[in-house]
Amino acid sequence: MSIDRRLIEDFIPIREISAKAAREKSIRKGHISTLHLWWARRPLVAARAAVFAALVAAPETYQKRTCLKKTMIDLCRWEAGENTVERAKKKILEAQRERLNLPADTPLNEVPAPKVLDIFAGGGAIPLEALRLGCETYAIDLNPVAHIIELCTLVYPQKYGKKLALEVEKWGNWVIENVRAEIGDLYPAIKIGEDLPEEFEQIELLPKSKPKQLSLAKTLTSVAYLWTRTVKCPNPGCGASVPLVRQTWLCKKSKKYVALKVIPNYETKQVEFEVVEATTEKGLGFDPAAGSSRGNSVCRHCGTTLDVKYVKQEGVAGRIHQQLMSIVCTTPGREGKTYLASSPPT
Numbered sequence: 001m002s003i004d005r006r007l008i009e010d011f012i013p014i015r016e017i018s019a020k021a022a023r024e025k026s027i028r029k030g031h032i033s034t035l036h037l038w039w040a041r042r043p044l045v046a047a048r049a050a051v052f053a054a055l056v057a058a059p060e061t062y063q064k065r066t067c068l069k070k071t072m073i074d075l076c077r078w079e080a081g082e083n084t085v086e087r088a089k090k091k092i093l094e095a096q097r098e099r100l101n102l103p104a105d106t107p108l109n110e111v112p113a114p115k116v117l118d119i120f121a122g123g124g125a126i127p128l129e130a131l132r133l134g135c136e137t138y139a140i141d142l143n144p145v146a147h148i149i150e151l152c153t154l155v156y157p158q159k160y161g162k163k164l165a166l167e168v169e170k171w172g173n174w175v176i177e178n179v180r181a182e183i184g185d186l187y188p189a190i191k192i193g194e195d196l197p198e199e200f201e202q203i204e205l206l207p208k209s210k211p212k213q214l215s216l217a218k219t220l221t222s223v224a225y226l227w228t229r230t231v232k233c234p235n236p237g238c239g240a241s242v243p244l245v246r247q248t249w250l251c252k253k254s255k256k257y258v259a260l261k262v263i264p265n266y267e268t269k270q271v272e273f274e275v276v277e278a279t280t281e282k283g284l285g286f287d288p289a290a291g292s293s294r295g296n297s298v299c300r301h302c303g304t305t306l307d308v309k310y311v312k313q314e315g316v317a318g319r320i321h322q323q324l325m326s327i328v329c330t331t332p333g334r335e336g337k338t339y340l341a342s343s344p345p346t
C-alpha cells in the first residue's frame, strides 16, 4: 500500500507565508474583504498555501523540498502572476495523476481535477483559492450571510464575468447616494476655517488652531465616530467630567502607534482628546490603556478615584452622560493624517 503523504504533513514555509498574510490585511483595493465584511475571513495567501500543500505529495528528498519551498513562497505572494499559478496547477495535476494511478503519459488536461470541499467556508477564502488552483470546489456554511458572500465571491464572478464588477460598482454607488440622501444630514462634514452652521456647532475640530497640514475652507469627512460615557467627579472642589473609557488606542501596528490623548480643560471642566501618532509605543508619551479599570476611573482634572460603586450609583440616578468624538481623515478611506472633532458631553 502506498503512503499518500502530503506536503502539508511535511513542511510549509510558515514564516514567509505569515509575513505575506499579515501584509495582505492592509490591502484595500481588489481584495474580497472590501466587498463584504466577514470577521473570520482567513488571508487568501494562507488559504492558497494550505490548498496547494494539501494537494501535492510530500517531497522524498532535500532537493525536492527546497524546490517546493521556493514554489510556495512564490505562489503565496499577493501579486503572484498567471505563470506562477499555472505552474502550481500543473504540480497539483501531476500529483493527482500519480494518486489516481493513471499512466504517467496521461495528458494533464485529461486528469480529473481534485475535489475540494470546505464545510465551514465562511467568507470563502479556501474555496476561492481552490478554484484559483483549478480544483472542483464545493463550499458549505450554515450561516445565510456567509452563504450569500460565498455565492457572490465564488459563483457569480464565474457566471456573469467582468460585467459583474461594473454592476457592483454601479449599485454600490446607488446605495451610497440613497443612504446619503436619507441620513447624510446626521453626519455633517467638518469644515476647516469656516463658521459652522448652527446645527453643526456641537462638533468642532480639535485642536482649535488650524492644523498646519489643512488648507482653509477644506471639507473633511468623518470616517468614524467614537463615544464615551462620562460621569461627574465626586470631589466637591472639582466636579469635572470624567470619561469612563478603558483605553484609547486607534492603531497599534509596528511603526504606527496612534491613540487619543485625554487632555483636561480646567476652564470648561471637560476633557478634550487629541490624536497622537508615533512610530513607537513609548514615543506617544502617555499610556493609552491608563483609563478605567474594573469599573474604577480616575478624574483627569484632580486625580480623585471614582470607584465602581460611585459609578453605578450615578448610572442608577441617570447621571451618566455621553461625549461624542468624530474621527476625520484628510484622505477618507485611506491611510492619511487623522484629526479629531469633539463635542461637549450631553
Ligand SMILES: C[S@@+](CC[C@H](N)C(=O)[O-])C[C@H]1O[C@@H](n2cnc3c(N)ncnc32)[C@H](O)[C@@H]1O
Binding pocket: 038, 040, 041, 042, 043, 119, 120, 121, 122, 123, 124, 125, 126, 140, 141, 142, 143, 146
Ligand atoms: C472560522 S469560520 C470560517 C472562515 C473561513 N475559512 C474564511 O476564510 O472566511 C467558521 C464558519 O463555520 C460555520 N459553521 C459553524 N458550524 C457549522 C456547521 N455545523 N455547518 C456549517 N457551517 C458551520 C460558521 O458559520 C462560520 O462561517
Ligand SMILES: [Zn+2]
Binding pocket: 233, 234, 235, 238, 239, 240, 299, 300, 301, 302, 303, 304
Ligand atoms: Zn476631579
